[in-house]
Amino acid sequence: MSQSGHKEPQQSLSYSMRDGVFASIQQGAGESYISPFAIFLNASNTQIGLLASLPLLFGACFQFVSVEVLNRLQKRKKVILLGAGLQALVWIPLFWLPFLFPSYAATLVILCATAYFLAGNFATPAWNSLMGDLVPPATRGSYFGLRSKYNSIASFAALCLGGVILHYTERTLHPWWGFFVLFSLVLIARLISVHYVSCMMEPEYRVDPNSNVRILDFFRQHRHSNFMVFVYYTAGMHFAIMIASPFFSAYMLRDLHFSYLQFMAASATTVLIQFLTMHYWGRFSDRFGNKRILAFTGFGLPFLPMLWLFSTDFTYIVSIQIIGGMIWAGFSLSMSNFIFDTVVPQQRAKAVAIYNTMNAFAVFLGASLGGWLGSFLSPTLNLGILQHTFISNLPLLFLVSGCLRLLWVLFFIPKLKEVREVESLSMQDLIFRVSQLRPISGVKFDVFTGYQHNGENGRRIVEAAPPGRAKETATQSVQK
Numbered sequence: 001m002s003q004s005g006h007k008e009p010q011q012s013l014s015y016s017m018r019d020g021v022f023a024s025i026q027q028g029a030g031e032s033y034i035s036p037f038a039i040f041l042n043a044s045n046t047q048i049g050l051l052a053s054l055p056l057l058f059g060a061c062f063q064f065v066s067v068e069v070l071n072r073l074q075k076r077k078k079v080i081l082l083g084a085g086l087q088a089l090v091w092i093p094l095f096w097l098p099f100l101f102p103s104y105a106a107t108l109v110i111l112c113a114t115a116y117f118l119a120g121n122f123a124t125p126a127w128n129s130l131m132g133d134l135v136p137p138a139t140r141g142s143y144f145g146l147r148s149k150y151n152s153i154a155s156f157a158a159l160c161l162g163g164v165i166l167h168y169t170e171r172t173l174h175p176w177w178g179f180f181v182l183f184s185l186v187l188i189a190r191l192i193s194v195h196y197v198s199c200m201m202e203p204e205y206r207v208d209p210n211s212n213v214r215i216l217d218f219f220r221q222h223r224h225s226n227f228m229v230f231v232y233y234t235a236g237m238h239f240a241i242m243i244a245s246p247f248f249s250a251y252m253l254r255d256l257h258f259s260y261l262q263f264m265a266a267s268a269t270t271v272l273i274q275f276l277t278m279h280y281w282g283r284f285s286d287r288f289g290n291k292r293i294l295a296f297t298g299f300g301l302p303f304l305p306m307l308w309l310f311s312t313d314f315t316y317i318v319s320i321q322i323i324g325g326m327i328w329a330g331f332s333l334s335m336s337n338f339i340f341d342t343v344v345p346q347q348r349a350k351a352v353a354i355y356n357t358m359n360a361f362a363v364f365l366g367a368s369l370g371g372w373l374g375s376f377l378s379p380t381l382n383l384g385i386l387q388h389t390f391i392s393n394l395p396l397l398f399l400v401s402g403c404l405r406l407l408w409v410l411f412f413i414p415k416l417k418e419v420r421e422v423e424s425l426s427m428q429d430l431i432f433r434v435s436q437l438r439p440i441s442g443v444k445f446d447v448f449t450g451y452q453h454n455g456e457n458g459r460r461i462v463e464a465a466p467p468g469r470a471k472e473t474a475t476q477s478v479q480k
Contacts, residue, residue, distance in 0.1 A: 012134055012200040017147055019200075022193035023084075024151040028158030030091065030186035032267065033166070034113055035249045036260070037179055041098055043106035045247065045394075049371025051110050052246030053364040059117030060360035063353050066122045074205045076126040080197055083123025088190035090116040095183045099176065125353075133203045152275045158189075159271060163264020170260055178260075226417050227342040231355050233294075233412035234335055235362040237301070240408055242366030244305045244401035247374060247394050255392040256312050266314075266321050273325025274332075281330040285337050291418040293334035298413055300327040302406035305398035312391065341419045370397055 038051050070079050094112035098105035135143050162182050169178030252258040252266065285293055304327065307320045339355060377393040390396070 009134055009201060013143065015196040015199045016131065016134070017150060019193045019196040020147050020151045021154045022189045022196070024155040025158040025189040026088075026186045026193070028155035029162040029182055029189075030158075032159050033162050033179070033182060034094075034109065035246065036166070036253060036263065037094075037098075038106055038109045039250050039253050040175060040179070041102075041105040041109065043109070044371075045250065045374030046371035047106045047110065048246050048250055049367040049369075049374070051106075051113055052242065053367035054110060055114040055117035057360045057364040058114055059121035060356040062118050062121045063125055063356065066125045067353070069122075070126050070129070070205075075202070076130045076205055077197065077200070077202045079126035080123045080130065081194060083119045083121075083126075084190065084194045084197060087116055087119035087123070088187055088194060090119060091183045091187040091190070095180060129205070130200070130202065134200070152271075156268060156271050156275065159268050160264060163260050163268070166260035167264070225342070226419060227339075227351060229412065229415050230338055230342060231358055233408070233416065234355070235358045236408040236412065237298070237405060238359050239362040239366040239369075240401055240404035241301070242363045243370040243373070243404065244394075244398045246367050247370060247397055248308075251308070251392065251394045252317070255394060258314070262314055266317055269318050269321040270325040270328065273322055274329040277326050277329045278333060281333045284330075285334060289418040290334040290338045290341060291416050293330045294338065294416065295409075295413045297327045297331035297334065298409040299406075301331060302402045302409065304402070305405075306402040308398045309390070309395045370401070373397055373400065 035048065035051060038048060043051065066079065066083070070076065073079065090112055094109065094116065097108040097112065101108060165182055166175065166178040169175050169181070249263070252263050253260075258266070281293060300323075304320065304324050307323075308317070311317075339352060374393060374397055377396050379391070379393040379396070380387065380389045381396060381399070
């Protein structure tokens with residue numbers, strides 16, 4: 001490859017912008033529809049739980065392998081291209097193996113999804129390292145902020161397109177063709193993403209000896225620290241969340257018989273509201289700290305799954321998604337920012353790996369428990385004089401998840417400490433100010449009048465979420 005102008009750092013950052021857009025198309029139109037694909041293949045509740053947990057668990061653990069390979073090769077682009085290229089190719093067996101071997105369809109989807117996340121997480125540490133060298137610190141906030149904006153738009157558009165394609169093919173009685181078209185487009189998008197990564201320049205890689213801290217030594221140093229309290233809190237929350245989270249898609253598609261268009265609308269609502277409110281939460285975090293956001297959104301999360309018990313109406317569910325989008329935006333942002341606040345830069349990579357791994361184990365245990373409970377729970381809620389039978393037993397999983405979330409918040413939030421000097425704000429004022437947010441109409445928090453945006457916030461929002469990597473979010477298309 002020539003050493004012409006396209007190898008200059010500025011051109012490489014332009015290539016990274018394009019890489020992020022096409023990788024986000026993979027996330028929106030691909031990852032978001034793996035679970036509906038498994039449901040279409042008649043996956044059981046236990047299999048749906050494993051699909052949501054096993055790939056994330058093995059993917060997070062595989063980052064430690066990636067770091068060792070990177071330190072030996074000292075070639076970041078090779079690691080990134082290998083991981084991203086393999087991730088693209090996984091879409092081929094993910095579709096065709098269930099088609100050719102229908103008796104093992106759901107199991108094959110789980111195995112392919114695990115391979116997909118292994119490949120993506122293999123590329124993650126090298127991508128973080130490469131972009132840290134290419135993006136100048138003075139412009140890091142503005143660059144990643146713009147990149148995140150483009151990625152969000154691409155992911156949202158792909159999510160909507162996927163819903164339209166599946167809805168149309170379902171109506172024509174050819175849903176297999178819908179998934180074929182969708183996964184083929186995703187494969188092409190990821191390969192285009194890989195091409196743009198290959199065009200980027202690669203500065204010399206040097207191993208930082210200060211970052212070579214053994215995991216056990218890190219735990220000994222930090223076992224009573226604010227960071228570990230935070231890790232225990234988020235891991236417990238993810239455990240409780242994942243008891244219910246993998247099963248909202250099944251509840252909508254299988255039990256409520258939503259069309260793919262309705263499923264897409266409900267999913268896209270959450271994504272859109274998160275996109276519209278993340279900027280405001282970022283400003284709020286800079287001024288009043290992350291603990292207050294963790295506390296406020298933490299007390300909101302337990303009630304989101306409980307709201308699903310009261311109605312099966314589509315409009316009602318979309319309204320829950322609007323509320324959930326606002327709460328999830330603040331919770332996910334404050335989690336990312338809190339890591340940067342509580343760990344010194346020399347140990348940040350190790351801390352993030354430990355944080356991801358512990359949360360991945362919690363996700364695995366929570367989703368596995370949810371799948372096990374979903375296999376035998378009765379759909380009837382019996383509280384003595386109060387008795388109600390639901391359309392399925394999944395609403396009872398939502399209730400269990402909400403109760404456990406609440407218990408974890410009550411126990412751990414008082415133990416967390418804000419490590420930055422921030423302005424004081426009571427919980428009553430916090431509730432009032434958040435209530436002023438109207439993302440659809442564009443009205444901002446009134447507290448931000450005259451506030452000057454700090455580019456550092458943009459860095460914190462996006463630096464922990466490289467392109468093509470599944471969010472905890474996540475990567476669930478519907479976060480509850």
